[in-house]
Amino acid sequence: MSLLEVRDLSVSYRTRGRVVEAVREVSFTVEPGEVVAVVGESGSGKSTTAQAIIGLLPTNGSIDSGQILLGGTDIARWPDKRLRSIRGAQIGLIPQDPANSLNPVKTVGAQIGEVLRIHRRGDRRTVSRTVIELLTRVGISDPELRARQYPHELSGGMRQRVLIAAAIALRPRLIIADEPTSALDVTVQRRVLDLIDDLRTEFGTAVLLVTHDLGVAAQRADRLVVMRDGRVEEQGPTAAVLTGPTAEYTRLLVRDAPSLTPRGFRRPRSAADGAPAGDSPPAIVARDLVKEFRVGGRPFRAVDGVSFHVPRGTTHALVGESGSGKTTTARMVVRFTTPTSGSVTIGGVDVAPLRGEQLRQLRRRVQLVYQNPAGSLDPRQSVADIVAEPLRNFRLADRAGRARRVRELIDRVALPQTVLDRRPRELSGGQRQRVAIARALAVDPEVLVLDEAVSALDVTVQAQILDLLDGLQREFGLTYLFISHDLSVVRQISDTVSVMRKGRIVESGSTQQVFEAPRHEYTRELLAAVPSVPVELVA
Amino acid sequence: MTTRSAVGTVAPVRSSRVPAALRRPPVGLVLAWLVIAVVVVWAVAPGLFTEYDPVNGVPAQKLQAPGAQHLFGTDALGRDVFARVVHGSARSLSGAVVAVAVGLTVGTLLGLVAGSVGGVLDEVVMRVVDVLLAVPGLLLALTVIILLGPGTINVAIAVGVGSIAAFARLARSEVVRVRRADYVEAAFGSGGRFTTVLWRHVLPNSVGPVVALAAVQFGAAILAISTLSFLGYGAKPPEPEWGLLIAEGRNYLATSWWLTTLPGVVVMLVVLATSRISRSINREDR
Numbered sequence: 001m002s003l004l005e006v007r008d009l010s011v012s013y014r015t016r017g018r019v020v021e022a023v024r025e026v027s028f029t030v031e032p033g034e035v036v037a038v039v040g041e042s043g044s045g046k047s048t049t050a051q052a053i054i055g056l057l058p059t060n061g062s063i064d065s066g067q068i069l070l071g072g073t074d075i076a077r078w079p080d081k082r083l084r085s086i087r088g089a090q091i092g093l094i095p096q097d098p099a100n101s102l103n104p105v106k107t108v109g110a111q112i113g114e115v116l117r118i119h120r121r122g123d124r125r126t127v128s129r130t131v132i133e134l135l136t137r138v139g140i141s142d143p144e145l146r147a148r149q150y151p152h153e154l155s156g157g158m159r160q161r162v163l164i165a166a167a168i169a170l171r172p173r174l175i176i177a178d179e180p181t182s183a184l185d186v187t188v189q190r191r192v193l194d195l196i197d198d199l200r201t202e203f204g205t206a207v208l209l210v211t212h213d214l215g216v217a218a219q220r221a222d223r224l225v226v227m228r229d230g231r232v233e234e235q236g237p238t239a240a241v242l243t244g245p246t247a248e249y250t251r252l253l254v255r256d257a258p259s260l261t262p263r264g265f266r267r268p269r270s271a272a273d274g275a276p277a278g279d280s281p282p283a284i285v286a287r288d289l290v291k292e293f294r295v296g297g298r299p300f301r302a303v304d305g306v307s308f309h310v311p312r313g314t315t316h317a318l319v320g321e322s323g324s325g326k327t328t329t330a331r332m333v334v335r336f337t338t339p340t341s342g343s344v345t346i347g348g349v350d351v352a353p354l355r356g357e358q359l360r361q362l363r364r365r366v367q368l369v370y371q372n373p374a375g376s377l378d379p380r381q382s383v384a385d386i387v388a389e390p391l392r393n394f395r396l397a398d399r400a401g402r403a404r405r406v407r408e409l410i411d412r413v414a415l416p417q418t419v420l421d422r423r424p425r426e427l428s429g430g431q432r433q434r435v436a437i438a439r440a441l442a443v444d445p446e447v448l449v450l451d452e453a454v455s456a457l458d459v460t461v462q463a464q465i466l467d468l469l470d471g472l473q474r475e476f477g478l479t480y481l482f483i484s485h486d487l488s489v490v491r492q493i494s495d496t497v498s499v500m501r502k503g504r505i506v507e508s509g510s511t512q513q514v515f516e517a518p519r520h521e522y523t524r525e526l527l528a529a530v531p532s533v534p535v536e537l538v539a
Numbered sequence: 540m541t542t543r544s545a546v547g548t549v550a551p552v553r554s555s556r557v558p559a560a561l562r563r564p565p566v567g568l569v570l571a572w573l574v575i576a577v578v579v580v581w582a583v584a585p586g587l588f589t590e591y592d593p594v595n596g597v598p599a600q601k602l603q604a605p606g607a608q609h610l611f612g613t614d615a616l617g618r619d620v621f622a623r624v625v626h627g628s629a630r631s632l633s634g635a636v637v638a639v640a641v642g643l644t645v646g647t648l649l650g651l652v653a654g655s656v657g658g659v660l661d662e663v664v665m666r667v668v669d670v671l672l673a674v675p676g677l678l679l680a681l682t683v684i685i686l687l688g689p690g691t692i693n694v695a696i697a698v699g700v701g702s703i704a705a706f707a708r709l710a711r712s713e714v715v716r717v718r719r720a721d722y723v724e725a726a727f728g729s730g731g732r733f734t735t736v737l738w739r740h741v742l743p744n745s746v747g748p749v750v751a752l753a754a755v756q757f758g759a760a761i762l763a764i765s766t767l768s769f770l771g772y773g774a775k776p777p778e779p780e781w782g783l784l785i786a787e788g789r790n791y792l793a794t795s796w797w798l799t800t801l802p803g804v805v806v807m808l809v810v811l812a813t814s815r816i817s818r819s820i821n822r823e824d825r
Contacts, residue, residue: 336724363730376721380743389739393730439729 002029009066022048037209037221041458045230055083092167094177098159102151109147134165157188185321190529215259215531256463258488265512283479284310289342304503315480317490320500367440371452373432377424384420390442409438430461571812582629591619593626612797627779634695638760641699646706654714671704694773698763713745751821758813
């Protein structure tokens with residue numbers, strides 16, 4: 001008998017009187033001790049499936065039909081009260097966002113102990129002893145001290161470990177991990193996934209891993225369930241699904257996942273490519289950039305002596321984990337942040353001392369594309385207004401000319417003209433990012449700074465946007481400064497790379513050189529942490 | 540509509556019936572708008588609702604209880620109270636409109652400037668606002684009236700001045716929130732000048748809750764203006780004004796309850812209606 005069997009599960013949401021079918025007749029099984037990965041893009045119903053299993057659907061969601069058999073018992077229609085007895089005890093949950101999943105006003109130890117107390121496992125002394133054991137088990141150093149600390153005193157990786165400790169506290173037979181590492185840096189992600197793996201081998205716990213990252217799924221799971229639009233597209237053993245996908249969609253996913261299908265490095269640009277020869281001045285030169293912030297009265301150097309230069313018409317990537325200073329560097333290049341010292345030269349002009357009107361004129365030459373297009377587009381404006389805004393600000397055309405130019409820009413980013421009178425919230429994530437790119441291109445800038453511009457997007461959309469950026473660069477000779485934490489994306493888009501850590505550049509060079517012959521220890525660690533699968537699997 | 544557990548425990552998670560409230564506008568909200576609509580029509584065309592003269596009464600019919608002939612009864616001078624309420628709505632409503640307009644424009648402007656410029660200016664403006672908030676609204680209004688002198692419009696302005704602080708504080712908090720949004724920075728990045736960005740992005744995205752507050756303040760202003768008229772600072776008798784009506788009925792409270800109660804009920808309904816409408820504006824904005 002399977003540990004978990006989901007049979008023809010259908011779940012729907014009700015919003016404003018409309019019924020949205022989120023999950024349609026999904027069936028799969030999880031055997032004891034097995035890792036099953038549910039992969040899919042946003043909106044595919046993978047999280048809804050996981051929530052339905054543990055009975056934690058949002059209040060407007062409901063199970064329409066189907067069975068959820070846990071050890072042969074159908075729990076799909078159990079009332080909430082009865083489900084509580086199995087949550088934690090038989091099914092553990094590792095939530096997505098460690099920052100929001102812990103109670104900020106309770107100590108870490110109390111929160112792990114809560115699971116034990118709710119299920120009446122031992123008196124106070126046993127509980128606190130078990131908590132220390134659990135913290136030690138998930139690899140937290142100094143567990144006695146940590147147990148007395150509050151969530152904000154721990155790093156993201158440690159918080160996720162605490163959540164894992166709470167999930168395994170009662171030795172459940174099944175752990176549901178809903179995007180357990182999406183909010184973490186790659187090196188931390190790797191250690192957390194290793195930990196889940198270890199616990200599985202130690203306790204024989206089965207894991208249902210919900211993830212959008214096919215690379216992570218391929219590396220960690222025994223079997224894959226590929227979901228799309230609420231249905232299962234394909235399922236089977238990991239190797240079989242990856243090497244011989246039967247569904248068209250799976251093929252597309254495998255092809256677009258940069259970590260599974262590494263594209264070749266970019267060829268170094270030369271004059272023959274149409275790019276300017278090497279003797280023209282570089283588009284961006286950063287020299288000894290320093291940015292100090294005051295944190296609690298003490299100066300803190302977010303960026304500490306960063307220098308790089310980007311030849312015209314090429315892409316330079318700044319990679320690093322959170323807190324490495326890459327975004328601050330990017331913001332100094334576009335001059336949303338003033339450097340404490342050092343200089344940034346764009347097309348021969350030092351931008352650091354610019355003020356007022358001169359600074360405004362700089363915006364015609366440098367544009368920034370944000371990570372989250374939902375936040376960088378005014379929710380009350382139509383797409384046409386958003387794209388026309390730079391033209392209005394710089395008085396580049398009259399009304400008719402602007403409308404013409406906007407249509408042309410929308411065309412250039414491969415959006416249909418029908419989006420013009422829509423608002424951002426009526427567009428998908430990928431479409432929004434195209435609008436943001438169209439706005440950035442409106443003033444014909446020389447330099448485009450892309451701050452994690454594809455990180456929030458699904459892989460297939462990500463691949464499309466990267467192709468779009470590549471095409472625009474070839475067509476208009478744009479220079480990109482590409483900020484990213486995702487090495488597999490950087491590998492395919494950039495010509496040169498600088499690896500940042502704690503405000504400094506630890507290594508830089510051509511992409512191929514950095515990826516194939518890393519000189520610095522940290523670069524090697526970063527590269528090793530990228531989820532990848534044995535070559536024969538994807539061959 | 541699928542199975543419900545036999546135990547009978549209704550898990551909210553599983554409940555699959557759609558509350559009718561989600562599809563149709565709530566009854567309360569419809570009623571609230573209806574109340575406001577009726578009062579506005581009263582103010583615009585009082586003649587359609589009553590043929591009695593609101594100022595000159597018929598002494599023979601004094602102090603009659605509410606009935607078919609006089610819906611709200613008559614007062615000591617034989618004037619129809621309903622007619623006085625209908626005719627008084629113009630004065631009370633226009634007073635409230637002026638009060639809200641003063642509070643809304645001055646308050647929002649202060650909040651917008653303080654929130655977007657920041658620094659010393661923000662500190663100074665907000666500390667002044669703190670002081671204004673510390674003084675009871677009625678006292679503040681009375682102070683302003685003493686400076687301006689009594690009269691319907693002056694009372695309205697005084698009440699408006701009293702609400703500036705609340706508007707300023709709310710507008711500032713919204714502006715500070717919106718100011719941090721990526722799209723505002725992106726607007727500067729698109730070459731927007733300070734005032735352009737404020738006008739085009741910050742203001743439209745922060746007015747939602749301010750408009751909701753304006754609706755509440757509309758009700759509060761009617762109440763405050765009535766209070767001040769009751770105290771004798773606003774409209775002069777024999778003009779019909781809601782607060783004044785209630786004040787005039789005070790002497791007959793023991794014998795003729797309708798003189799204070801029925802105009803009071805009208806004021807109450809209008810205030811409740813504005814509060815309900817405000818709540819719906821606020822919710823739409825989220």
